[in-house]
Amino acid sequence: MHIPDGFLDPKISIGMLGAAVAVLAYSMAKVKESVTALAPQEAFAAVGKGVKNLAGQSRRILTKFGEQKIYKMGMVAALVFAAQMFNFPIAYGTSGHLIGGVLAVVLLGPFAGVLVIAAVLVVQALFFADGGLLVMGANIINMAFFGALLPYYIYAGLKRFIPEWLSIGAAAWCSVVMAALAASFEIGLSGTFALGAVLSSMLKVHIVIGIAEAAITVALVYMFRKLFGAKEKV
Amino acid sequence: MKKLLLLSILIVILAAFFASAHPDGLEKVAEHLGFMDKGIERSSLMTDYSVSLVPYEGISTALAGIIGVFICLGLFWGAGLLLKKT
Numbered sequence: 550m551h552i553p554d555g556f557l558d559p560k561i562s563i564g565m566l567g568a569a570v571a572v573l574a575y576s577m578a579k580v581k582e583s584v585t586a587l588a589p590q591e592a593f594a595a596v597g598k599g600v601k602n603l604a605g606q607s608r609r610i611l612t613k614f615g616e617q618k619i620y621k622m623g624m625v626a627a628l629v630f631a632a633q634m635f636n637f638p639i640a641y642g643t644s645g646h647l648i649g650g651v652l653a654v655v656l657l658g659p660f661a662g663v664l665v666i667a668a669v670l671v672v673q674a675l676f677f678a679d680g681g682l683l684v685m686g687a688n689i690i691n692m693a694f695f696g697a698l699l700p701y702y703i704y705a706g707l708k709r710f711i712p713e714w715l716s717i718g719a720a721a722w723c724s725v726v727m728a729a730l731a732a733s734f735e736i737g738l739s740g741t742f743a744l745g746a747v748l749s750s751m752l753k754v755h756i757v758i759g760i761a762e763a764a765i766t767v768a769l770v771y772m773f774r775k776l777f778g779a780k781e782k783v
Numbered sequence: 784m785k786k787l788l789l790l791s792i793l794i795v796i797l798a799a800f801f802a803s804a805h806p807d808g809l810e811k812v813a814e815h816l817g818f819m820d821k822g823i824e825r826s827s828l829m830t831d832y833s834v835s836l837v838p839y840e841g842i843s844t845a846l847a848g849i850i851g852v853f854i855c856l857g858l859f860w861g862a863g864l865l866l867k868k869t
Contacts, residue, residue, distance in 0.1 A: 550809045553822035584866070611866045619866070623859030624787045627852045631791040634832060634848050635798035636807060643811040644803035665859075672854050677847070678827035732809060742818045750816060754808040776786040 550648065550728055550755075551673065552688055554681030558739035565735065566686030572694050573667055579660040584615025618661065621777065625653050626665045630672065632769065637761055645758030648728060650697030651704060651721040652766045656773055659701040666693040691731045700724035717770055718763035725762045729755035788856070795848030799832075800841045 557565075588608045611619075629649035636644035649669070654662030667689045673679040680688045700720040707716035733751040737744025806814060813819040829847040837843035 550807065552809065554825065555821045555823035556813070556818070611863075616863055616867060619859055619863035620784070623856040623863070624784060624791075626855035626859055627788065627791045628794075630851050630855045631794040631798070631848065634795055634802060634844075634851075636803040636805070638803040638805060641811070642805050644805040644807050646802075646807060668858055669855055672851060672858070676828050676851065676854060677832055678825040678830045679832070681823065681825070729808065736818075741821055742816050746816055747812065750812040751808065754812060758808050772790065773787065776790060777784070 550688075550692065550725075550732055551670075551680030552684045552691070552732060552735070554683050556681075556739065556741055557684050557687055557735055558741075559683065561735055561739050562683045562687060564686075565684070565690050569667070569686035569689040569693075572663065572690070572698070576660040576663045576698075580664060581609070583658075583661075584611060584618050585609035586612045586615075618657075622657060622661050622665050624777070625656050625662075625773070626668055628769065628773065629653055629665060630669050632765065633669065633673070639754070639757050639761070643754060645754075645761055647762055647765050648692050648696045648725060649766070649769075650692055650724045650728070651700050651717060651762075652769050652773075654697050654701035655704060655717055655720075655766075655770050659698050662701065663693045663698045666697045687732070687735050691728045691735075695731045696724045696728040699727060714767050714771075717767050721763040721766040722759035725755050725759035726752070788852075791852045792849055795852055796845045799845035799848055 586609065588610045629647070629652060632647040632649055632652070634646070636646045639645050648666075650662070650666050653665045656662070657665060670680060670688050670692060671685065674682060674685050674688070700723050703723050704716050704720035707719055711719075729751045730748070733748045734744070736742060737747045741747075805811070810819065813822065829850065832847045832851075833840065833843040834846045834850070835843075837846055
């Protein structure tokens with residue numbers, strides 16, 4: 550679902566770029582907070598730095614947990630990138646591929662998951678010309694915000710009432726449909742094509758692709774947890 | 784972790800040889816409604832997931848995918864190393 554350059558009006562592209570930067574900056578701050586801890590001031594005193602000099606500037610250092618978490622983010626990014634390459638056939642000469650947003654947020658939590666999906670999208674656009682440059686913000690909003698961050702809360706909410714695998718599947722299906730809706734609105738509002746026609750065509754296809762997304766996401770979540778082993782709590 | 788990396792590489796290799804070549808959902812809609820030509824074709828280092836130095840399509844795609852897997856991994860592991868130092 551990577552929008553190429555040219556599909557969107559530059560005004561919409563720039564607006565989406567701003568929104569994406571805001572989402573990523575917030576996510577990055579959240580993740581940084583979780584992977585670091587305030588350095589105890591005695592540690593600085595011990596290496597000869599006066600505690601007084603540190604007033605107002607609390608240094609944060611990477612924790613052991615944080616280090617593991619970042620390694621895990623790398624593994625999830627690699628897996629999402631790989632899985633996105635696997636286009637599977639659906640009806641009418643069309644294919645679909647995983648977005649992997651729900652996969653990332655279920656394994657990593659909402660904010661680390663968003664960063665992973667955004668990173669994969671940036672790598673795809675820069676190195677593989679998959680997805681445009683000016684529209685990168687729109688792609689990040691579609692697939693990392695509507696495809697990962699929001700469905701995380703669907704997953705977390707549903708998990709309290711239904712088995713986890715079912716909530717993962719439901720969130721994954723929603724993620725594809727929401728991303729498709731977002732992309733349709735961007736294309737429609739850009740005046741590229743009539744909004745109604747884009748919406749109905751995109752929905753029709755992605756309702757089906759979402760089913761595959763759900764099945765693949767559930768399978769990969771359990772596979773990842775099994776292979777990642779004891780460090781699952783990271 | 785090694786097993787997970789191998790899983791990613793395995794998926795990439797399978798994708799290189801068995802993935803559907805049909806347009807994806809968005810591309811299909813754009814073709815069907817007739818606004819595909821508004822898209823601007825770009826080229827990059829590994830356009831369309833292929834390494835131009837390798838003449839065999841499947842191998843070229845697999846190689847591009849494996850490089851991509853390592854770029855994604857390296858991005859975060861590099862960030863981890865940087866954070867560790869400071």
